[in-house]
Amino acid sequence: MHDGPTFVYELRTRLFGLAPTGTAGEVGFIDIAYERTSLAARENGVEWIGTASALSGIVAGTFLALHGPAGLTELSSSIFDRTSYAIDRLDALDGFRVADVHRPHFREFVLHLQDGAKTASELLSQLATRNIFGGVALSRQSILVCVIEARSTDDIETLATALENL
Structure with missing residues (x-):
């Protein structure tokens, strides 16, 4: 998959990634390219996924991260x-x-x-x-x-x- 910014900014979904937190060695989940979402840009946003759907994705990602590869x-x-x-x-x-x-x-x-x-x-x-x-x-x-x-x-x-x- 091509991951250049021009392409990524046109994806119709919310994007989440990992980023360092204030604690050394710890990472947390972040909204990637938040400025392109309907939450930030309202009617000009390119993604069509609502907050509830995004939260479900975060829950699934957190579950998988907590349970590890064998979870x-x-x-x-x-x-x-x-x-x-x-x-x-x-x-x-x-x-x-x-x-x-x-x-x-x-x-x-x-x-x-x-x-x-x-x-x-x-x-x-x-x-x-x-x-x-x-x-x-x-x-x-x-x-x-x-x-x-x-x-x-x-x-x-x-x-x-x-x-x-x-």
Whole structure:
């Protein structure tokens, strides 16, 4: 990628980089070419990314920097492991089956309701009364379940126990 100032100043995104701070050996994040942004130049700015999007980028960059080179690998491995745990646990419940149970899943999988006594929407509403977000109804008998990094095996157990008792 060409990184000359003329080209960089025309990019339609906010740009962030590293710069030394007041502490020796320490670096922090800075807005590069700030004067070309809509924040500095208003209607004459060339970037189209809002503050919220830029802040999300800073959060992602900070997360990656704090966790080091192996951080993303560790994070994805833990999500994969918890997703596999959730699949095994929920597929073992009477009245429920996970679609493509023997295939690898990352974060998301479809849980089918087998008995037809309740619709997916009804089941999710009942879970919500227990402050459990069980997923998104894909059809009358299917729920999309997502296992994110903020969920633990205890959270998965809470969901499984609630499903057993509904």
